[in-house]
Amino acid sequence: MSVEGVGTSPRWMSVVLALAAAYNVVWGAAAVLIPALFFTAAGMEPPEYLWLWQCVGMIVGVYGVGYGCAAMDPARHWPIVLVGLMGKVFGPIGFAQALWMGEITMLFGVNIIFNDLIWWVPFGLILMHAWRVRRAAGGAS
Template identity: 65%
Template sequence: MLWAAAIYNLAWGALAVLWPRLAFDWAGMEPPNYPSLWQCIGMIVGVYGVGYAIAAYDPVRHWPIVLVGLLGKVLGPIGFLWANRHGELPWIAGLTNVTNDLIWWVPFGLVLWHAWQFSRVNPS
């Protein structure tokens, strides 16, 4: 699952960096005035992919990477809902929350649960 998250984040990040208008064109939204900001977001998402690849080798040891990822995946949809409620983003823009965030909540939560259980049985 962490390998899938790594590949997904690297691919999504690369798309945002290389084609910063693509997601906006697909959603029928006005493209950003500063595409470099969207490209920066793509770079951050891609870096998360590197972190997930590292965590995939030993999820129990690298649980903090998964925790940071889960926090982002929870806060992202909250930020979207705030922006939508204030008229800054249309509902169509929230579709990206499904694949970028929501589908990872349970798997990331399970990794963290496993790491916590492991630490209780095997204290350092």
């Protein structure tokens, strides 16, 4: 097994991923333990099937565990960052569709800012770094 990414990532990348890990675990736990909170804070009636929202919380929390692992070596664990960034792009698309259809309030979009948008640039930079590291190592995995 090659370890071309070990020790090659700037410290800020590990810090960003550790922060993303903590944020996702806390947000996910809140969605599981007090699922109506996000809806009432946005001036919405909680949905009938809150257990679905709790499932979203579990998924977000699991992403947090992945980001924590990736923080140990961002260049090596770039697939976790890629999957995370994909979710952070698709989340706002889903929000925009729900907003367009009148199923959600604009205030609910505060979640999108902190869950998704603020992570686009750092995750993108981490992925660019990982690509450069892999390219310099001859693309081996």
